[in-house]
Amino acid sequence: MNDLQKPQVTGFFDERTFSVQYVVADPATRKCAIIDPVLDFDEKSGATATINADRILDFIETQGLTVQWILDTHPHADHFSAARYLKEKTGAPTAIGEKVVEVQKLWKGLYNWPDFPADGSQWDKLFADGETFKVGNIDAKVMLSPGHTLASITYVIGDAAFVHDTLFMPDSGTARADFPGGDARVIWKSIQQLLSLPDETRVFTGHDYQPGDREPLWESTIAQQKAQNIHVASGQNEAAFVELREARDRTLPMPKLILHSLQINMNGGRLPAPESNGRQYLKIPLNTLEGAAWD
Numbered sequence: 001m002n003d004l005q006k007p008q009v010t011g012f013f014d015e016r017t018f019s020v021q022y023v024v025a026d027p028a029t030r031k032c033a034i035i036d037p038v039l040d041f042d043e044k045s046g047a048t049a050t051i052n053a054d055r056i057l058d059f060i061e062t063q064g065l066t067v068q069w070i071l072d073t074h075p076h077a078d079h080f081s082a083a084r085y086l087k088e089k090t091g092a093p094t095a096i097g098e099k100v101v102e103v104q105k106l107w108k109g110l111y112n113w114p115d116f117p118a119d120g121s122q123w124d125k126l127f128a129d130g131e132t133f134k135v136g137n138i139d140a141k142v143m144l145s146p147g148h149t150l151a152s153i154t155y156v157i158g159d160a161a162f163v164h165d166t167l168f169m170p171d172s173g174t175a176r177a178d179f180p181g182g183d184a185r186v187i188w189k190s191i192q193q194l195l196s197l198p199d200e201t202r203v204f205t206g207h208d209y210q211p212g213d214r215e216p217l218w219e220s221t222i223a224q225q226k227a228q229n230i231h232v233a234s235g236q237n238e239a240a241f242v243e244l245r246e247a248r249d250r251t252l253p254m255p256k257l258i259l260h261s262l263q264i265n266m267n268g269g270r271l272p273a274p275e276s277n278g279r280q281y282l283k284i285p286l287n288t289l290e291g292a293a294w295d
Contacts, residue, residue: 004028005158007138009204010059013216014038014052017079017257018207020218023056024157025065026136032060033069033135034092035155035162036206039080039269043257046282048271053082057089067092068135073164073206074152075103075265077179078255083123084269093124094268097144097153100126104266106150106180110288111263122268127153145194147187148175154194161197161222164206166190169217170224172209173231178249178291179258184242191232199223253293259284 012021017038025032034056040049060067067090070083074097083094104118120126127133129144135157143154148165155162165175166187174191177184194203201222208216227233231241255261260282264271272280 029136031136081269095125170228
């Protein structure tokens with residue numbers, strides 16, 4: 001690929017949620033996109049903070065970058081999105097895939113919020129599958145990658161694919177598909193589309209759970225994924241993958257912040273409005289999700 005289409009990618013690992021956030025920059029224009037930023041939340045105290053987001057802002061200032069986009073790959077189930085905070089700080093538009101409205105409709109019912117606008121209006125831009133845009137002068141496109149959630153998308157920016165909860169590092173496999181709206185067969189099809197990208201495409205994942213206590217890693221290539229991914233390496237078929245994925249998912253507890261974070265993230269990273277006493281409150285539906293871990 002032309003060197004002009006190779007963005008500079010910097011990952012920021014959040015140890016609390018095992019999440020990787022990205023700044024993706026065009027070296028020529030110094031314009032950049034922020035992908036999947038984390039708003040800090042401590043579930044024990046109920047405190048929020050902007051430690052991760054401010055670290056990204058400090059990096060952008062130091063590097064002399066201008067933020068062109070604030071992008072989320074899907075409404076996250078394990079951390080709050082800092083998209084709204086970063087928009088307030090930078091003025092850059094926020095974006096997500098257009099299927100977010102399906103997630104909003106689903107969780108609107110679970111939270112019993114009849115007046116919640118499930119229309120995607122919380123973002124400045126809703127991307128359709130196959131839609132193109134630019135980061136500086138670098139070409140970018142959107143690939144619908146459902147299965148983990150109804151709304152999951154991949155951003156392909158130059159030679160870099162940001163796949164978040166679809167493919168993990170090869171030694172970790174793939175993302176779970178048992179959340180409301182998830183489907184193992186669907187994520188298999190999404191993975192096959194990703195693996196059809198050029199072998200040299202750089203793959204950047206949104207989480208790393210450090211198997212074997214190794215250091216955090218988040219970059220691979222399509223060639224490495226096809227040859228080494230423990231769930232989908234050459235020779236795996238759909239039926240065997242679905243059996244493996246569904247069996248593994250049955251052993252996994254729900255993420256500890258799923259009920260906290262979805263009400264924030266399907267609202268574009270906005271925290272709840274203060275009530276009459278000036279305090280903000282989360283709403284946690286009881287006995288709604290399966291997968292309780294009693295042992």
